Amino acid sequence: MPGEEHERDPKHLVAEGYDQVADAYAHLEREETWPRMRWLKQLLAVLPPGSSVLDLGCGSGDPADITLAEQHQVTGVDISQAQIIKARQNVPSGTFFHADLGAITFSPNSFDAVVSFYTLEHLPREEHATILGRIATWLRPGGYLLLGTEAAEHAGSVGTWLGVPMFFSSYDPATVQRLICEQGMTIQETAMELQTEQGQQITYLWVLAQKA
Numbered sequence: 522m523p524g525e526e527h528e529r530d531p532k533h534l535v536a537e538g539y540d541q542v543a544d545a546y547a548h549l550e551r552e553e554t555w556p557r558m559r560w561l562k563q564l565l566a567v568l569p570p571g572s573s574v575l576d577l578g579c580g581s582g583d584p585a586d587i588t589l590a591e592q593h594q595v596t597g598v599d600i601s602q603a604q605i606i607k608a609r610q611n612v613p614s615g616t617f618f619h620a621d622l623g624a625i626t627f628s629p630n631s632f633d634a635v636v637s638f639y640t641l642e643h644l645p646r647e648e649h650a651t652i653l654g655r656i657a658t659w660l661r662p663g664g665y666l667l668l669g670t671e672a673a674e675h676a677g678s679v680g681t682w683l684g685v686p687m688f689f690s691s692y693d694p695a696t697v698q699r700l701i702c703e704q705g706m707t708i709q710e711t712a713m714e715l716q717t718e719q720g721q722q723i724t725y726l727w728v729l730a731q732k733a
């Protein structure tokens with residue numbers, strides 16, 4: 522039963538799910554362009570060339586890391602082996618770790634920017650504050666967080682997504698914004714944005730924040 526599966530191991534379920542749907546996901550942004558690259562351009566406008574950028578839940582690296590790698594050093598983390606294989610092919614200059622972003626660690630002050638798109642909602646929300654705290658530690662002073670995530674009151678459940686069981690869990694937008702601020706980051710820009718997936722309109726919270 523999906524509910525029992527999620528209680529057993531949501532991370533395993535997500536990893537297996539993305540191993541199966543990596544190709545389908547790569548073709549999902551078809552109907553209209555998503556806001557992701559518009560937000561990334563805002564970050565690129567303030568990042569000096571040669572910056573080190575961490576992408577949490579990097580997926581295949583297409584399109585964000587391919588663009589980032591034109592001017593910056595990219596490190597990516599993804600729990601799906603299939604996605605990491607694609608990322609290494611798509612972004613040969615990048616460094617990619619097949620790992621749970623909720624468990625991986627980096628040295629303090631390692632990155633000029635951390636980005637994470639459409640991923641935080643795949644981790645149990647009880648982990649979100651800790652992860653945001655770690656991100657703040659990994660960022661250098663003045664470094665940026667660019668986050669795009671589902672933001673709705675949702676304790677956590679398994680649904681069907683692209684034909685496979687998939688785990689989702691999230692907080693409402695105000696809570697996500699508060700958690701970011703509580704970790705010593707200041708929100709520079711934020712918005713709720715609609716995008717189309719499989720004919721459905723989905724809303725995501727976007728936040729560009731800076732570490733003090």
Ligand SMILES: C[S@@+](CC[C@H](N)C(=O)[O-])C[C@H]1O[C@@H](n2cnc3c(N)ncnc32)[C@H](O)[C@@H]1O
Nearest residue numbers: 539578579580599600601621622638639640643
């Ligand atoms: C919707 S995709 C987004 C991929 C990419 N960020 C993008 O913009 O297209 C979500 C990605 O997060 C990864 N992911 C989910 N949970 C993760 C976790 N705990 N640790 C690392 N990666 C995770 C999935 O494997 C998947 O590649």
